[in-house]
Amino acid sequence: MSAPFQHHRVTPWLLMAPQLAIVLVFFFWPSLQAIEQAFYVEDAFGLSREFAGLANFQAVLSDATYYQALGTTLVFSLAVALGAMSIALGLAVMADRVVRGARGYRTLLIWPYAVAPAVAGVLWLFLFDPTLGLVSGALGHLGIAWDHKLDGAQALALVIMASIWKQMSYNFVFFLAALQAVPKSLLEAAVIDRAGPWRRFWTITFPLLSPTAFFLLVMNCVYAFFETFGTIDTVTAGGPGGATTTLVYKVYQDGFVGQDMGASAAQSVLLMALVGGLTWVQFRYLERRVQY
Amino acid sequence: MRYRRPGLDWLSHGLLGLCCLLFGLPVWLAVTASTHTLGDLYSQTAPLGFGDAGLDNYRELLGGAVGGLGTDVTTLLVNSTLMALGIAVGKIAISVLAAYAIVFFAFPLRRLCFWLIFITLMLPVEVRILPTFEVVADLGLLDSYAGLILPLIASATATFLMRQFYLTVPPELVEAARIDGAGPWRFLRDILLPLSKTNFAALFVIMFLYGWNQYLWPLLITNDADYLTIVVSLKRLLTSADGLVPWHYVTATAVLAMLPPIGVILLMQRYFVKGLVDSEK
Numbered sequence: 321m322s323a324p325f326q327h328h329r330v331t332p333w334l335l336m337a338p339q340l341a342i343v344l345v346f347f348f349w350p351s352l353q354a355i356e357q358a359f360y361v362e363d364a365f366g367l368s369r370e371f372a373g374l375a376n377f378q379a380v381l382s383d384a385t386y387y388q389a390l391g392t393t394l395v396f397s398l399a400v401a402l403g404a405m406s407i408a409l410g411l412a413v414m415a416d417r418v419v420r421g422a423r424g425y426r427t428l429l430i431w432p433y434a435v436a437p438a439v440a441g442v443l444w445l446f447l448f449d450p451t452l453g454l455v456s457g458a459l460g461h462l463g464i465a466w467d468h469k470l471d472g473a474q475a476l477a478l479v480i481m482a483s484i485w486k487q488m489s490y491n492f493v494f495f496l497a498a499l500q501a502v503p504k505s506l507l508e509a510a511v512i513d514r515a516g517p518w519r520r521f522w523t524i525t526f527p528l529l530s531p532t533a534f535f536l537l538v539m540n541c542v543y544a545f546f547e548t549f550g551t552i553d554t555v556t557a558g559g560p561g562g563a564t565t566t567l568v569y570k571v572y573q574d575g576f577v578g579q580d581m582g583a584s585a586a587q588s589v590l591l592m593a594l595v596g597g598l599t600w601v602q603f604r605y606l607e608r609r610v611q612y
Numbered sequence: 613m614r615y616r617r618p619g620l621d622w623l624s625h626g627l628l629g630l631c632c633l634l635f636g637l638p639v640w641l642a643v644t645a646s647t648h649t650l651g652d653l654y655s656q657t658a659p660l661g662f663g664d665a666g667l668d669n670y671r672e673l674l675g676g677a678v679g680g681l682g683t684d685v686t687t688l689l690v691n692s693t694l695m696a697l698g699i700a701v702g703k704i705a706i707s708v709l710a711a712y713a714i715v716f717f718a719f720p721l722r723r724l725c726f727w728l729i730f731i732t733l734m735l736p737v738e739v740r741i742l743p744t745f746e747v748v749a750d751l752g753l754l755d756s757y758a759g760l761i762l763p764l765i766a767s768a769t770a771t772f773l774m775r776q777f778y779l780t781v782p783p784e785l786v787e788a789a790r791i792d793g794a795g796p797w798r799f800l801r802d803i804l805l806p807l808s809k810t811n812f813a814a815l816f817v818i819m820f821l822y823g824w825n826q827y828l829w830p831l832l833i834t835n836d837a838d839y840l841t842i843v844v845s846l847k848r849l850l851t852s853a854d855g856l857v858p859w860h861y862v863t864a865t866a867v868l869a870m871l872p873p874i875g876v877i878l879l880m881q882r883y884f885v886k887g888l889v890d891s892e893k
Binding site: 323324325326328329331332333335336338339340342343344345346347348349350351353354357407411414415417418421425426427428429430431432433434435436437438439440442443444445446447449451452453454457485488490493494497517542545546549550553554568571572575576581584585588591592595596599600 | 617705888
């Protein structure tokens, strides 16, 4: 639509000013600095620096721990995304089917979304505490020794479980809303054609859910990339032996703990490109869907 | 009718109930553990029932500096509340104005402004954490509420949602207002803002949770315990004690850190769900 207010020179800029100022100071300035920093090497005291070209990128990309972090990030993100989505879909299908009480179940399942990732981490840490945890104790009786401080796979599993626990409710809300929007007439027609519940789900409901599922896949990956920082930091702090160090955690570790500004900035830039690509895919896709 | 299958219904109720219990278990254990003394906790595996410390742990935490925290939990709760409210209100305020300009005004560089703002959707603060830290340090905003709040307002999620909503406002409404002689400020105040109430509520819930649950940013820029938030303090509590984790304090603090956001989400569930699901469109 064409804008209704055509002949105002100052008003739109007054309206835009606060948002533009904040975005310029706290988004573009730091982002450009990150890109600039990625091409410089600083001395240990941060007193002088010299142009290094692509040296920082070469150093990062030839570092084995970077690829370890990349692998961890992929495993972690896929596990969180698929875990949260499949549990949420199962629960949403059941809540949708019982009709009465669907809202009640939504209330009972929605609240973990409000729990901070760091708090979720603490709750699960308590469940699996090697000395007094309930679940680690039960596993001990089954003959499985649990110590996520020593065992990298167990540490990763713990962080994944805590992240799924928090993220499931987000997926549940979307799947339930999408299920309730499936036209009842389609399902009734299928009933008349004597299709059972299983068949109805896979041939009618599931295809209609695919846009939501794709959207959630992207959102869950973004969540697993960034928001789980708090969970990882409280539960494992990236250890043991880097087993739970994701790309974002590594940016933080190298930059703030290791004080290697150039390497951290180069990683930031690589991460920006990665996330930018992901968002671009989502936008393109969303645009296509808005059009029809 | 063959549409109904009571057997499946009962199975669904059973599984749903079981999952609700399982999802509640970690929180239930934290609540019960927070009512035990430390010695009591370490004499067994985590207890499923309440202990006899009652609310003593909470009283100690809220009343004075405990462990390595350097401040009392009351201060932490106040800081978290200020930060969450600042982010929620600030984001809504600037995004209402910016979205209004982008949707309802024709002005040069409008497209450029649009892209300048929406490109921020792509990069959360975690990606550019170091340079943002340096900018905030240069501005002298470390250990301040402004430093906690402002950088987190610099993303366009709220602006995007407000724009989506404004685009659905019928052009006839604007026309009618203009014929009645209303200028842009009048139209905003008397027509658009009252229409946006539900959207504000939805945005408020989402942004309040976002602000309250922030971790990395407050962790970096607060050295002074007086500006620490409750979510960040958990890590300090976990690591401060040598050897034994003070689980009675940790669980109590975790419970206090969960209560406000869970309260907000349950009270405003209707708006929250609407806001979330609308954002997908």
